[in-house]
Amino acid sequence: MGLSIALTVNGAPHRVELEDPRVTLLDLLRERLHLTGTKKGCDRGQCGACTVLLDGRRTNACLALVAAHDGADVLTIEGLASGGELHPVQAAFIAHDALQCGFCTPGQIMSAVGLIAEGHAGNDPERVREGMSGNLCRCGAYAGITEAVLDAQGRLARGSEAA
Amino acid sequence: MSDIALTSAPAHLRHGSSIGQPLTRRDGPLKVTGEARYAADNHPPGMLFAVLAVSTVARGRVLGFDLAAAKGHPGVVEVMTPVNRPPLAGDPDGKESPFAFRMDVLQNDRVRYPQQPVAVVIAETLEAATEGAALLAPRYEAEPARVGLDGAEPFAPKVVGAGNPASARHGDVESGLRAASHRLEATYETPAQYHNAMEPHAIVAAWDGDTLSIDTPSQGMALTQARIAGLFGIPPAGITIRSPFLGGGFGSKGLLNGPQVLGILAARLVGRPVKLVLRREQMYGPVGHRAPTRQTIRMGTDAGGAFTAIANQARTATSTFDDFIEPAADVAHALYATPALLTGHDAVRLDTGTPMFMRAPGEAPGSIALESAVDEMAEACGMDPLAFRLKNYAEVEPSSGRPFSSKALRECYAQGAERFGWSRRPLAPRRMRDEAGLLVGWGMGTAIFPALMFAGHARAVLKADGTGVVETGAHDMGQGAWTALAQIAADGLGLPLDRIEFRSGHSALPDAGLAGGSAHTATAGVAIDRAGADAIAKLAGLATRDRRSPLFGAGNAGVVARDGRLHRRDDEARSEGYADILARAGLGEIEGRGTGAADPAAQAAFAMHAHGAVFAEVKVDPEFGQVRCTRLVGAFAAGRVVNPRMVRSQYKGGMVWGVSFALHEQAVTDGRTGRVMNANLAEYHVPVNADVPSLEAILVHEHDPHVNPLGIKGVGEIAITGTAGAVANAVWHATGVRCRHFPIGLEQLIGV
Structure with a gap:
């Protein structure tokens, strides 16, 4: 089963072809997009280490299935500083x-x-x-x-x- | 910027005297941008994902798996069980050294604790490996679990902690108690606790022939490397460990553990790099914990409140297959003056993973019990708890009679009490309420932690361009080693911080010793300082023997290294830059080596401890019994402070652990199954931001000429001690209820 998901991550458009509907936003960021700044501490929404802004809202990325967020805008820690200047x-x-x-x-x-x-x-x-x-x-x-x-x-x- | 070398310097820097400056973290920019690379952030080409299948029973045997289901799942590459696990050259149940703990790496079908690894599933994706592990559905022959401090026959351990005698005696406790005017006998219970570093244990392992490359968080790379070498029968030099950053350790990443070995074995089995990361619940078994304790304390004082005797007999637990005995009673050895002192331990064997060093092992549970008992004793004597502690102030170490190498505890008491406003405290409990009607209580505790050192090594190089490189395989688990050790390195070479490169966090560098026992800054710091001194001495030798140098004839002892130049001590106007000295000698660089280790003569002559005093305010809801720690002031004296900003953070973090010990954290075991019922971060409570509204840490000046050449004691663990008891004592002062079971929960206070 293939899923084609469009995401904007840190301002850049991504087209993600998913063969697996179980992929969380956290695992997508870390293991497929290699944006490893977002951390996995518990994988069940209890610790907040994976917090990203999903369409502007604070979200535990470990509880968000990529398949449910087609078209979403994601901001991670890597996208916060601009032009070498810290937020x-x-x-x-x-x-x-x-x-x-x-x-x-x-x-x-x-x-x-x-x-x-x-x-x-x-x-x-x-x-x-x-x-x-x-x-x-x-x-x-x-x-x-x-x-x-x-x-x-x-x-x-x-x-x-x-x- | 490479992951093992930090070269940038912060802006506010006093050249030539880095030690003592409150520099911001040199690794801060990496950590706030997500660029700091932790073990699980690595992804070598061709990497596969490994997921553990762990036991759901506490004791028994694995009868079999549904291998077909797991292997048939799309993406699963291999399943590793005792049948196909690659062979090991060394015995995972061997005890080659006191720091080798037995581990479970699929050596047989036995289950000896819940969450024990019983198989490893390796797959192309994390999702497939996770599903594959679930599909394995192991079948067990289960045996009844042995649970709790009364769950087995106690035995007398030979040693406790890291090899201390299991019992100690000084004077005659029984006659001291008989002669006492006031006596106390009370039993305190502390629960099993799990380190719960935010970063789950992780390893990325890659083999190239018989050489091994791993990324894994380690508080002890050299010991880890040696143990892997023994297990796999390969030379230590063929094993590269990268551990630039640990996402917290607290003792649980000090020594090689089973899951790390399973990651290495999985990579061996499939011939590809493998990443294995523990799930949070899998951290409640194979990677250590703090064992529960039950401490029976007996105390007596004379009519004036001076101790006549202190005794603590502690019961704790270890696993059925290895020994780590939480040395809870020993904290009494150095704290209060008493003519008679007796401590002892026994333990039961339970179906748990083996307990392990956990931040302030022994001191943390020992301190909350002792400080609670001291508070009860002060009450029995009708004395203010601070006055009582000053009455029993130890001028020499009570257990040994040795003088202290330094002890600014009186100043800690004074500064902490002043800042907190302790003099306004009513003696009796239940005398204070806030505007909302909550009961308010104030309590205090004394903090103590030994000043330890391991053996560590460092290398310092002065280069032809006048810059320096300093190397030591140190471990930064958050305490600030990247910053503090670099500050020591800069001063050691007489260079400003921005002219040295400090390399750390890699096993190819000189062994910096274990990052434990609050000993890392002292151990690695002294090694770095000595290495710098060695390089400078060689440089000075070149200059003072060279007729063309303005330093000719000054003699080795006659120069001062500062800001990249050597100056004649008796005439500082005569100086020469490092680069010029090296250039004239035709040298590209000059190297120094240094070692840091405890001085046995000083250790024999002096008792060495850091001290502190902690004052706590709690508020208790009189109807619901809910407790909140609303204010904490700690004052600590720990010798020389290398970086006050980082030291203050260590103290505050320790104080949060103290609050957690008193009010929040405990693992709850199901008496029927032996499983931890709250093996997750929602139900295993650790403090959140709202739980610690006000924290203040005061750095009390202390000069220690004996503890080591830099005068450094440790700061990483001490603040748990004192704090936990202070909070418990504040709960009594608020409510009049003595809680002797920790953590203190509303069930003990409801309706007070």
Whole structure:
């Protein structure tokens, strides 16, 4: 059984010929498109390491079947920086030491980008913590993650005001 | 930028004195862009996917598989079982060294724990391999599982932890207890815990004849290489291990484990590269865990609150086929002054995978029990818990009488208490509520972890262009080795950080020693520092013996290396650049070698530990019993701080583990089947961001002239200790209820 799926990944169009309907978006990214920045921590939507933006929404890529997302737009960690310049969330993660081993970091960053875009958290640390609680970090870098999200959100807000 | 060499330098850099600077992570840009390559991110040409089939019973025998169904599934290339598994030269059940643990690599049909690998399916796609493993449907002859700390007859282990005596005695505990004015006897239980690094164990293995190339996360590449060599009967030099980044280790990636060997065997069997990644639930068997403990603590004090005796008898568990004994009672050896001390361990054999080192092995469960008991004792004496701890402050190590190499614990207590506001704490419990009516409690604990070192080696090269290369096969599992060790390397060669290349994370480099025991920065750091000093000494020899050098006649001891130049110590205006010295000598480069290891004389003379004090606030819902740790302040003294930004992160991460120990994590075993019932990240609770609202780590200054030439102690594990007990004690202070079973859940507090 062959499936022909159109996806836009990090701005680039992809035509994916799938011989297997079981392929998840996560495994497609990692094993077929070789975009390995998105990580697999649990493969059942419990850890958030595979968070990508799917049509702009935070999504656990391990729970998304490619076959169900024909025509979708996918943004992964590899597509966040532009022209060699880090996205403000990426820069803030480094500045606030919001990572240790780095394995959950792509998911944390994509989740933070999604959270900021959703606009619900404002500058309330408690709401940021809640909004980031779908992304586990076993190293315990949470304090830095919260600081980084608040910092980046402030920068992005000021940037959009200036524009 | 290659995956084994980081050459970029961050902007805020003080040339010539990298150690002590709060540099950002040098691997940060790779990690925030998805460019950092972890083991499972590799995909060599022709690679196949391997998926484990694991046992669903705890004990018994595999009778057979539905091989036809698995092999018939489209895309499945091969199924590896004990029948067709390639032979091994070494015995996977052998015990060549204390660090060789028995592993399950399809050597027979026995099942000795749940989630034990029983077959491997190899396929063209991950989907096909996964389906093939499910189709195997093993049939078992199952035997009853032995479960729980009362599930088998206890035995007396010969050693605990990494070879410590199973029992220790100092003074007479029984007479100390008889003479006591206040006495406590209490039993504390801690659960089985699983490391649950975010990165599942993974290996990509490729054979070329009898040489082997693997990508796998490792906290100990040299030991891993040696064990693989023994098992496969090939020379260690024929095995290349790349481990530039670990997605967390916490002890579970220290030593070679069965699934790694199965990945290598699968590649052997099919003659193609193979990737094998554990599924999350498969991490609850063959890759280690922290065993449960039951600790019975007896304590006595005199009328003034000074200890007359401390005793801890700990029960724990190991597997039926190998020994790792969680050394839970031993944390009492160095913490509080007492004229009499007694610790002991026994264990039962259960149908589980063999327990393993897990972040602060022994210290973590030992600390929560001891610190809880100390809090109970302070209450019995009517004393403030901090005043009680100061009353029993150990001026020398109580178990040995040795002085401490350094101990700034008083300063930790003082700075932590000041920052937290401890002096405003009411002595009695249930005296504080917040605006929402939640019960508020404050508790504290003392943190301690030994300052250990393994043996490690490094190589430093000064090149003709005046730059340097420093190499050591270190392991970065998130602690910041890429950054901290490079800082040491730069200072060791007297070069700014942007003029050295630091190579690490590869087995072809000098063995940096195991990344465990919070010893890696000290071990590899001293090796790097010595290698740099060796290279500089050779360079100085060239210059001071050369009449054409402005340094002629200065003597080896008479120069200072700074910023790529050697200066006469007595006249710093006279100097010469490294490149000029090498050019005149006609040398392309000059090499130094260094070793880091503990000094046995210093170890005999001094007790060496890092210390800390942790203060915790919790809020408890009086109706529902729900607990939240709302504030934590930790103050730690661990010798010289190489990078305060990274050290602070290590402390905060450890404190999160302490909260997790007290309130969140436990593996729950089904008493009928012996299986872990919550082998996933939704039901095995680890803290999420919202669980740790406020964390503060204070770095307390401490100079240690004895522990090693750099004065470095470890920071990776200490913060779990102290924190876990502080949270438990805060729960008592909020509620008046002493919880002695961890983690503390609402079932223990509902309706308080």
